[in-house]
Amino acid sequence: MAQRRSNLASKTSRAMLPASDTPEWEVISPGVRLGYRRGRGTHGRGGSWLGASRATDGKRLQTKLGRADDAAPADGADILTHEQAKAAARAWVKTLSAGAEAAPALTxxxxxxxxxxxxxxxxxxxxxxxxxxxxxxxxxxxxxxxxxxxxxxxxxxxxxxxxxxxxxxxxxxxxxxxxxxxxxxxxxxxxxxxxxxxxxxxxxxxxxxxxxxxxxxxxxxxxxxLVRPYRGTTAARIRFLTPAEQKALVAASNGSIRDLVSAALVTGARFSELARLRVTDYDAVNKSVFVAESKSGKPRHIPLPAGGAELFERLAQGRGGNEPLLTQHSGVEWAKAVYHRPWKALLKQARLSDVTLHELRHTYASTMVRNGAPLIVVAQALGHSDTRMVEKHYAHLAPSYVADTIRRLAPDI
The missing domain is CATH 1.10.150.130 (Tyrosine recombinase, N-terminal domain)
Structure with a gap:
């Protein structure tokens, strides 16, 4: 495809531009622009050439290169043709780069x-x-x-x-x-x-x-x-609790750790999201909780099942709107890593191993998929912008016509 000719390339095309103090710009190389200003009061002297670029700190820089050869022949110094102006702009940018190189090298x-x-x-x-x-x-x-x-x-x-x-x-x-x-x-x-x-x-x-x-x-x-990441490193197989394991985990817990575990199971929220929940984030009318800050940066409302609504109703009852919904045994809100000791004690009590608190999020999602929830619904509940992560980890759990047909018709020993 032929490259579009610049409006600044010839005297004729420049003469067709309206007289204005605002320059007409063209990009002549990465980070370098050539400008032409046909001022309102040039009185037959022709327009002027400008160069523009940015400093290393991002600040926009601009300089006057000379007059255009609109009304007088170019002399290569004060009066420049289009090509001479482009060369002058590039040379000016090189002086900026030379000055930048004199600064301490970035580590x-x-x-x-x-x-x-x-x-x-x-x-x-x-x-x-x-x-x-x-x-x-x-x-x-x-x-x-x-x-x-x-x-x-x-x-x-x-x-x-x-x-x-x-x-x-x-x-x-x-x-x-x-x-x-x-x-x-x-x-x-x-x-x-x-x-x-x-x-x-x-x-x-x-x-x-x-x-x-x-x-x-x-x-x-x-x-x-040009350095590429390794391929095939992310394992799609993840750990999630069976219904029996979920019941065992909740039954073995009590107090603040029970509230934390229960909240994770009924919302699928990350620990950091649960720790930031305030009383005002529970909507008693719509039976939902509002996650204002998430990893994706997108807020979301999570509808609650009946048991989840009862849990958050109890947690919010009689408390100030800015108080944390979930707290430690001491009444202080949960902080990063402080749940590890009670969590490990709970796993031992429930006779479970190799389970992380984050895997309750996977349990929430896998349970919904197994029960027939559309993947887009699960993705929205988890705060994902699309279904890719949900498809990767949970799609094989969804009710499937193909899987049901194979189980019904394949040889069975």
Whole structure:
């Protein structure tokens, strides 16, 4: 397809533009624009050429390049043709880049700091998890490296090192004080989990470096753009409780941990969402709870079954609107990680193992799918923007004509 000719390329086309103090712009290369201003009072002198770009901090920069050869022949200095003006604009931008290069080179640590600061200001919900992941896996290996010095091989070697390390550092998620534990690198599940972690960490690194590139703090994104994540690392099989296990878990619990478990089972909400619920978030008229902040950033209303409505009715009764709905035994609202000890004690009492509180969210979703709820309804209840995650984890549980037909007609030994 032929490229559209610029309105600024010839004297004739420029003469057809209306006289205005507002320039007409064209992009002549990435990050560089050429402008032409045919002012109202030029009095036969012709228009003027302008150049525009952005500084490394994102601030818009503009300069006057010279007059256009509308009324007088070009001299290559004060009066410029269209092509000469484009060359002058590019040369001006190079002087900006040269000045930027004189500033201290951006390190990976600095890029992470700037990225997290920007995302926090934008309301990023999972910034704490990303910060912890960066502190544990990125800063210690790449933090002091200059972003401009990163290479494809250096980033790929760092990514692969997260998988091949013989020792696993452990004492809690992303802990700073850790013990080394030898792992079995011949175990496919160990490798899968490590590759999944490497992918998540690579995503965090790329996000920070892309932010720096898009904000003109660095000039080349090739090194990280060409490093791909591992394939086939996310296991679709997840753990969820059977109806008997759900009853055993609730029956074995009491007090504040029972309320937390019950609330998780009837809402499918994440722990962080449950911990933030206030009395005013329970709608007694519509029998629902309102989740104002979620991981996706989208608020949602969760309708409650009869038992769930009774639970939240009891929790809200006689309490101030801004008080937390769910609290610890001491009356203090739940905080991150403080539920682990009572949760483990509850699992032991219920004779269950290898279950996390988050898997009550999976239990909520899987129970609805098994009972015939449309996947879009389940996705909306969980706060997902579409059905992809629900299809991935729960679609095989849905009532199926194909599955029923196979069970009815296939050979049965």
């Amino acid at each position: 990976v640590n600095a890029a992470l700091d700037k990225y997290f600061e920007a995302r926090t200001a934008e309301g990023m919900k999972s910034v704490d998890d990303a910060k912890s992941r960066a502190a544990f896996h990125i800063r210690s290996k790449l933090g002091n490296a200059k972003v401009a010095d990163l290479t494809i091989e250096k980033i790929r070697s760092w990514r692969d090192g997260m998988v091949s390390a013989q020792k696993r550092r452990r004492t809690g998620k992303f802990a700073e004080k850790v013990n080394s534990v030898t792992v079995d690198l011949t175990d496919p599940e160990v490798i899968r989990r490590r590759r999944d972690t490497a992918n998540r960490t690579l995503t965090t690194l790329k996000a920070a470096l892309n932010w720096a590139f898009n904000n003109r703090l660095v000039s080349d994104d090739t090194a990280w753009r």
